[in-house]
Amino acid sequence: MRINLTKKDIVKSIYMQLGLSKRIIDIILEDILKIIVENLIEHKKVKISNFGTFEIRHKKERVGRNPKTKEKKIISARNVVLFKPSQDFKKFINIINDK
Numbered sequence: 001m002r003i004n005l006t007k008k009d010i011v012k013s014i015y016m017q018l019g020l021s022k023r024i025i026d027i028i029l030e031d032i033l034k035i036i037v038e039n040l041i042e043h044k045k046v047k048i049s050n051f052g053t054f055e056i057r058h059k060k061e062r063v064g065r066n067p068k069t070k071e072k073k074i075i076s077a078r079n080v081v082l083f084k085p086s087q088d089f090k091k092f093i094n095i096i097n098d099k
Contacts, residue, residue, distance in 0.1 A: 040081070052084055056079050
């Protein structure tokens, strides 16, 4: 089962914990995401301690195939964002799963 986490959910969670105005929390969250994206574009890599690393990788043009129709199609070259979790992040996830 997949559950989507929205920015609204994050703002609400921070609001419940800190009691700051939802508007201020929304502005702070927007600024954080903007900083991450801008640094990712400029440096191609962003490392957030104890969380993980975001990295831009270039994928070359390639031939793909529709599995249903077997039709071949060119998939254009593009940049993709990869995320590699830190060791601390992995440990935290495994502690939660062990409970």
